[in-house]
Amino acid sequence: MRCWSAAKRKPHCRGRGSRASGARTVGQLKLFADVVRDGSWVEAVIDTADPNRQPIPKPDVRRMFKPRGPVVVFGASNFPFAFSVLGGDTASALAAGNPVVVKGHPSHPGTSELFAGAMLAAIESLDLPRGLFALLQGSSHELGAALVKHPLTAAVGFTGSHKAGRALFDLGASRPRPIPVFAEMGSLNPLIVMPGALRERGDAIAKGLAASVLLGVGQFCTKPGVILVMGEAEAFVAKLEDEMKASQPGTMLNQPLRDNFAQRVAAWGKIPDVTVRVASKPAGYALITASLFETTADVFLRTPELREEAFGPAALLVRCGGVEDVARVLRVIEGSLTGTIHKGSNDDARTLLAAVEPIVGRVIFDGYPTGVEVGHAMVHGGPYPATTDPNSTSVGTAAIRRFVRMVAYQNAPDALLPPALQNANPLGITRTFNGQRTAERL
Numbered sequence: 001m002r003c004w005s006a007a008k009r010k011p012h013c014r015g016r017g018s019r020a021s022g023a024r025t026v027g028q029l030k031l032f033a034d035v036v037r038d039g040s041w042v043e044a045v046i047d048t049a050d051p052n053r054q055p056i057p058k059p060d061v062r063r064m065f066k067p068r069g070p071v072v073v074f075g076a077s078n079f080p081f082a083f084s085v086l087g088g089d090t091a092s093a094l095a096a097g098n099p100v101v102v103k104g105h106p107s108h109p110g111t112s113e114l115f116a117g118a119m120l121a122a123i124e125s126l127d128l129p130r131g132l133f134a135l136l137q138g139s140s141h142e143l144g145a146a147l148v149k150h151p152l153t154a155a156v157g158f159t160g161s162h163k164a165g166r167a168l169f170d171l172g173a174s175r176p177r178p179i180p181v182f183a184e185m186g187s188l189n190p191l192i193v194m195p196g197a198l199r200e201r202g203d204a205i206a207k208g209l210a211a212s213v214l215l216g217v218g219q220f221c222t223k224p225g226v227i228l229v230m231g232e233a234e235a236f237v238a239k240l241e242d243e244m245k246a247s248q249p250g251t252m253l254n255q256p257l258r259d260n261f262a263q264r265v266a267a268w269g270k271i272p273d274v275t276v277r278v279a280s281k282p283a284g285y286a287l288i289t290a291s292l293f294e295t296t297a298d299v300f301l302r303t304p305e306l307r308e309e310a311f312g313p314a315a316l317l318v319r320c321g322g323v324e325d326v327a328r329v330l331r332v333i334e335g336s337l338t339g340t341i342h343k344g345s346n347d348d349a350r351t352l353l354a355a356v357e358p359i360v361g362r363v364i365f366d367g368y369p370t371g372v373e374v375g376h377a378m379v380h381g382g383p384y385p386a387t388t389d390p391n392s393t394s395v396g397t398a399a400i401r402r403f404v405r406m407v408a409y410q411n412a413p414d415a416l417l418p419p420a421l422q423n424a425n426p427l428g429i430t431r432t433f434n435g436q437r438t439a440e441r442l
Helices: 021-039 088-095 109-125 141-149 162-174 195-218 235-243 255-268 298-304 323-333 350-359 399-404
Strands: 002-005 045-047 061-067 071-075 098-105 133-136 155-159 181-186 191-193 225-228 275-278 293-297 313-322 337-342 360-365 404-410 429-434 436-438
Touching: 021 399, 061 298, 071 088, 088 098, 088 155, 088 313, 088 399, 098 293, 109 133, 109 298, 109 337, 141 162, 155 235, 155 399, 162 181, 191 195, 195 225, 195 235, 225 323, 235 275, 235 429, 255 313, 275 436, 293 298, 298 313, 298 323, 298 429, 313 350, 337 350, 350 360, 399 404, 399 429
Parallel strands: 045 429, 071 098, 071 155, 098 133, 155 181, 191 225, 191 337, 225 313, 293 313, 337 360
Antiparallel strands: 002 133, 045 061, 061 404, 275 293, 429 436
8 A cells, every 4th residue: 555645745756647637637626715715615605593483483594615624536437537536525524624545446546646736736835734634545455445435534425436436435324323325327328319319310319429438438427328219210220230349459457357347248239139230359458449239228228238328338228119118218228317308390208308307416418428527517527337426426516516415504603604694795705684685784
């Protein structure tokens, strides 16, 4: 195990990351800096007293969000920039005022240390507390378990597999003092193509869909894994098959992931009434080619194995007889991060929207889910097993709410209140005063 804290900052490696990923990392750090400067994220609410209220006087009650305490962040294997040492979990936890301990992912220890070095240099230059940030390196399950079970840990952020996320969630719940574990896990991300969309732009959708499935060698958490089509789809399916076949072998994050993916798609190919349109082939260390499978709604409904995520460059196309067939398929798909609907100019998507909305955190129309905008409105979450908390997001400014708790003060003297709740509003933030939003002092 290797530990990085402000007391020891000495990089021993060099590396080069993606410029786009680096820009995203810096961008989300700046976004949360803006949130902190504005200060309104504490959601200050003030209900003033009414001593004349009957039958009993009304007290003065004021509430706001406060930091939870030390947060443990598990770096993701597939995003060493955006979801790792200085990714969204760390940024949002720090923005809320919590110290952070990051468990670096063993797939990219060198990159993790470079990020830690940058963070600790910033802490020193700003004379911030040394305990604000630390990085632990190690691959043992015992290390991760010890971090979750540590009595000072107040919350956990995780991005990874369903198996690992559920294990951490269970550890957090089994503590003498349970803590929340915000785990982002597996996701099928169903994508629906309606008949009008097939007729109007089938080839363009097939091309864009193939690019989305294959982006990052299929290792994006928002990869569309299940494609639901209705009506005359032969030309669309043929175009999608051609696009998948024309793709080059890609390198997965590591060989165990590649081997697990190869085993999963090989098993799918042996299921009766599942057609292999494009077959994956291992192509050297961690290399793999794309897969495309086709089946019917009835087969999908009776085959649970087809409803398990294939983390890699593969998709399953399900032919449906109509909107009701699609709705039946959606009812057996577990919680996902995204659901996508491609509709034509005369397609009525209201029934499908009503069917997909309950199982996803983000609904996309006429696009692809593998782009996640970092902003104020984004939701990167979803019902279990996409995440352990469907009311949370790991992308966007609302992510800060995972790492805070509400505190109310009743009849507290003004001088003892946090600045955000004081009458004079010294922070100048927007607050809710007796039900009205205002930045005025009381």
